[in-house]
Amino acid sequence: MRFVLVAIFTVLAWILSPQALAAPRPSGTPRSTILRGGPVDLGNGRTLERGLVELRGDRIIRVEPDSNSARLPEGATIVELNGHRITPGFIAAQTTLGLDEISMEPSTLDAERTTGDLIRAAHDVSSAIHAQSSLIAVQAIEGITSAIVSPRGGLVSGQSAWIDLLTGEHTTIVTARRIAMTATLGNVNGNSRAAILAKLVEVLDDTRFYASRRAAFDRRQARDLSAHRLDLEALEPVLRAAIPLVVEAHRVSDMLAILDIAKTYDLDLVLVGATQAWEIADVLADAKVTVILQPSENLPNSLDQLGARLDTAARLAAAGVEVGIAIFEDPHNLRNLRQEAGIAVAEGLDPKVALQAITLTLARAYGMQRDYGSIEVGKIANLVVWNGDPFEFSSSPQAVFIRGTSIPLESRQTELRDRYLKLERFRRPPPRPKAP
Amino acid sequence: MTATGMAHERGDLYVRDGKIAGVGSDLSVPSGTTVIDVSGTVITPGLIDTHSHIGVYPAPAFVAHQDANEAVSPTTPHVSSADGYWPQDPQLDRARAGGITTLQILPGSANLIGGSTFTMKTYLGARSAEDARFVAAPRGLKIACGENPKRTYGEKGGPQTRMGNMAGFRRAFEQARAYAQKWRKYREALAAFEHAPLSTEPTSEPKLPPDPPDHDLGLEALAGVLAGNVLVHNHCYRADEMIVMMEIAESFGFRIRSFHHAVEAYKIADRLAAHGASASVWADWWGFKAEAFDGIRENAALVHAASAKAIIHSDSAIGIQRLNQEAAKAMFAGRRAGLDISDDDALQWITANPAWALGVDAWVGTLEVGKQADLVVWNGTPFSVYAKAMQVYVEGDLVYDRTAPRNRPTNDFEAGFEVTP
Numbered sequence: 077m078r079f080v081l082v083a084i085f086t087v088l089a090w091i092l093s094p095q096a097l098a099a100p101r102p103s104g105t106p107r108s109t110i111l112r113g114g115p116v117d118l119g120n121g122r123t124l125e126r127g128l129v130e131l132r133g134d135r136i137i138r139v140e141p142d143s144n145s146a147r148l149p150e151g152a153t154i155v156e157l158n159g160h161r162i163t164p165g166f167i168a169a170q171t172t173l174g175l176d177e178i179s180m181e182p183s184t185l186d187a188e189r190t191t192g193d194l195i196r197a198a199h200d201v202s203s204a205i206h207a208q209s210s211l212i213a214v215q216a217i218e219g220i221t222s223a224i225v226s227p228r229g230g231l232v233s234g235q236s237a238w239i240d241l242l243t244g245e246h247t248t249i250v251t252a253r254r255i256a257m258t259a260t261l262g263n264v265n266g267n268s269r270a271a272i273l274a275k276l277v278e279v280l281d282d283t284r285f286y287a288s289r290r291a292a293f294d295r296r297q298a299r300d301l302s303a304h305r306l307d308l309e310a311l312e313p314v315l316r317a318a319i320p321l322v323v324e325a326h327r328v329s330d331m332l333a334i335l336d337i338a339k340t341y342d343l344d345l346v347l348v349g350a351t352q353a354w355e356i357a358d359v360l361a362d363a364k365v366t367v368i369l370q371p372s373e374n375l376p377n378s379l380d381q382l383g384a385r386l387d388t389a390a391r392l393a394a395a396g397v398e399v400g401i402a403i404f405e406d407p408h409n410l411r412n413l414r415q416e417a418g419i420a421v422a423e424g425l426d427p428k429v430a431l432q433a434i435t436l437t438l439a440r441a442y443g444m445q446r447d448y449g450s451i452e453v454g455k456i457a458n459l460v461v462w463n464g465d466p467f468e469f470s471s472s473p474q475a476v477f478i479r480g481t482s483i484p485l486e487s488r489q490t491e492l493r494d495r496y497l498k499l500e501r502f503r504r505p506p507p508r509p510k511a512p
Numbered sequence: 513m514t515a516t517g518m519a520h521e522r523g524d525l526y527v528r529d530g531k532i533a534g535v536g537s538d539l540s541v542p543s544g545t546t547v548i549d550v551s552g553t554v555i556t557p558g559l560i561d562t563h564s565h566i567g568v569y570p571a572p573a574f575v576a577h578q579d580a581n582e583a584v585s586p587t588t589p590h591v592s593s594a595d596g597y598w599p600q601d602p603q604l605d606r607a608r609a610g611g612i613t614t615l616q617i618l619p620g621s622a623n624l625i626g627g628s629t630f631t632m633k634t635y636l637g638a639r640s641a642e643d644a645r646f647v648a649a650p651r652g653l654k655i656a657c658g659e660n661p662k663r664t665y666g667e668k669g670g671p672q673t674r675m676g677n678m679a680g681f682r683r684a685f686e687q688a689r690a691y692a693q694k695w696r697k698y699r700e701a702l703a704a705f706e707h708a709p710l711s712t713e714p715t716s717e718p719k720l721p722p723d724p725p726d727h728d729l730g731l732e733a734l735a736g737v738l739a740g741n742v743l744v745h746n747h748c749y750r751a752d753e754m755i756v757m758m759e760i761a762e763s764f765g766f767r768i769r770s771f772h773h774a775v776e777a778y779k780i781a782d783r784l785a786a787h788g789a790s791a792s793v794w795a796d797w798w799g800f801k802a803e804a805f806d807g808i809r810e811n812a813a814l815v816h817a818a819s820a821k822a823i824i825h826s827d828s829a830i831g832i833q834r835l836n837q838e839a840a841k842a843m844f845a846g847r848r849a850g851l852d853i854s855d856d857d858a859l860q861w862i863t864a865n866p867a868w869a870l871g872v873d874a875w876v877g878t879l880e881v882g883k884q885a886d887l888v889v890w891n892g893t894p895f896s897v898y899a900k901a902m903q904v905y906v907e908g909d910l911v912y913d914r915t916a917p918r919n920r921p922t923n924d925f926e927a928g929f930e931v932t933p
Contacts, residue, residue, distance in 0.1 A: 178801060419897065421898065467897050469840040
């Protein structure tokens with residue numbers, strides 16, 4: 077056993093070494109990496125008990141049951157898993173990662189367009205994402221490989237971007253922008269929730285109106301609009317259902333109201349938060365709405381959240397609702413996503429469904445399933461090698477592949493830790509001088 | 513798991529009159545004793561949280577419910593969290609279900625000196641703070657350095673800087689010393705008066721007793737700190753500030769009992785050990801403010817490795833529901849960094865060590881004969897993400913039972929709001 081472990085770590089260490097990362101790729105066909113000999117949770121509900129996954133460039137090019145006769149192309153790097161488990165990289169949805177470095181320092185916050193208006197649809201956060209943020213590696217080395225970065229504030233907050241958690245990749249960290257529109261219902265900015273719903277309907281109406289009378293508007297021959305023309309333009313793909321409208325709502329009345337609106341306008345609706353969703357689980361299942369929630373949130377923090385429970389995810393799944401799991405408020409600890417999934421499992425959610433809830437279900441909800449969310453041929457090679465149950469505290473990632481590259485398992489935090497592992501090297505206070 | 517460094521593979525626990533009367537294997541108990549078979553489970557001491565605002569920052573977070581910060585002056589040592597405590601807070605039921613049996617309720621951290629804390633137990637049926645109070649617990653005092661007092665008072669007359677914070681502490685304790693001195697002198701004068709021989713000379717003026725100084729509840733609390741009978745709980749994140757606080761404390765002859773949050777405790781774990789301070793920390797919170805930016809997962813483990821007392825605290829009505837899982841995260845992070853931390857060590861971070869920090873370790877915190885029977889029965893190891901408290905006992909009374917058919921909230925607030933699943 078020991079020899080086997082040494083073998084794994086030798087291979088992993090080589091992959092992680094700077095030489096390997098910097099190794100020049102032979103021109104033409106890039107060399108591939110093959111991970112074999114461990115269970116592979118594909119993320120689509122299926123598991124290969126002993127699987128083989130081949131990566132080349134940034135993609136997965138082969139997924140199959142492992143066998144002694146498996147084809148091993150010359151020059152491929154072989155990683156023997158020896159029982160270690162592979163899962164898809166986890167996805168953090170509706171987060172402000174890259175927009176929030178120190179939450180109470182306003183100069184480090186870029187999530188919100190603070191113009192005061194309720195409709196901020198044109199606010200596209202993709203250009204604000206900070207690739208050098210110290211938060212990115214902290215999450216990545218614990219298995220989060222992608223995030224849906226979303227704006228905050230107002231009724232319609234703006235548009236989300238998809239990122240892969242590659243620190244410092246300024247030009248490529250954002251892989252897709254304007255993938256979803258975020259909105260919040262309820263008592264927003266002290267407005268009656270009825271006024272908020274009416275405003276949303278008015279804006280959707282005006283989006284349709286503006287789309288068909290743009291020339292007239294430019295000639296000043298159209299009636300007044302309820303939002304800036306750029307905000308209405310941004311909402312146009314929502315009306316076409318080309319991107320989802322991702323709506324935070326907690327009270328049953330708000331969820332029923334937005335279901336109605338989504339039906340009227342034929343929108344692609346995703347619900348977020350959804351504290352009381354379990355009360356209308358059948359309705360949500362019929363409407364085929366994905367619900368993204370945070371399982372540990374079981375407190376009645378407001379009247380909208382009365383009835384909050386730990387087993388909401390299990391109840392929704394049992395009713396046939398697609399459930400996603402996310403951490404909404406703390407971009408610093410998205411790494412606890414696996415704990416949230418574990419809590420949902422402890423409260424009755426099927427572990428396979430829980431894994432999908434932080435991988436494929438989210439990719440699908442945001443229209444990114446062609447490239448993300450599961451270990452399937454052709455998808456981006458974002459995956460994690462675990463030394464045990466990925467939801468358990470005793471397990472940790474042994475390797476994290478993002479876009480086919482094994483990232484160094486280092487962060488600002490590991491650097492600080494290493495600096496203070498031995499305190500002897502620090503200075504002692506000098507003895508106080510005696511009075512002369 | 514006893515939190516004493518010892519575990520019994522198949523143990524028995526004998527409880528009599530609310531106290532632990534026996535721990536071990538194959539205990540013989542008097543006939544007529546109720547026997548509860550919990551085989552397949554794990555028993556630990558009840559969990560203890562040194563840092564909670566349940567009842568003073570309740571759910572729902574109504575404007576009308578914000579009772580933790582008397583933010584009208586940077587020093588309010590005269591107020592007490594017990595006076596603001598709302599026993600119907602729905603958060604308490606969730607904490608109890610997470611295995612919490614003892615917790616300290618603190619005033620907030622807006623003020624340099626926020627007021628007295630109180631330590632309570634998760635008894636059922638408490639209608640007031642007094643009903644819930646851990647009677648034997650000493651008084652605690654909440655003080656706070658760093659960003660919060662600066663932010664609260666920067667535009668309101670100060671302190672505006674960390675300089676002002678520290679000067680504020682020194683001035684307050686100077687006043688307390690003068691106050692204690694005044695009372696000491698008065699008591700001496702009174703004693704002298706009372707013991708003076710009666711004058712036999714008929715002509716002399718009648719001698720009057722000395723006038724007592726004015727009472728000041730706040731200065732009395734601070735004087736209690738100087739005398740060593742009020743425990744100091746210091747909200748403080750940064751290593752350099754903790755060092756200044758220890759210097760201030762030592763110059764006035766007292767100790768900081770526990771630094772709370774202490775996100776940088778790992779940088780000065782040796783100094784904490786030398787001072788005798790514990791560190792009440794989170795497993796992984798960091799970055800929400802500048803003074804929390806250097807948080808690391810190994811904080812508790814490194815404090816432990818330096819022989820200072822590590823404690824996992826919550827400061828959160830979510831975190832308090834699974835202090836065991838927070839301890840697990842901190843324990844495994846420490847092991848991955850090569851530190852030697854046993855399951856029992858990590859259990860002590862949420863039982864024996866917080867009991868010490870609250871000054872109640874003679875009564876709770878471990879499974880030892882003579883201690884109060886505060887227990888949690890888990891469905892397996894408490895350090896799993898799937899761990900659940902099946903039963904919780906306070907002084908031998910069952911206060912939570914996960915399998916009970918009608919396991920409903922006990923607080924008044926949620927009455928009538930419930931939806932039948």
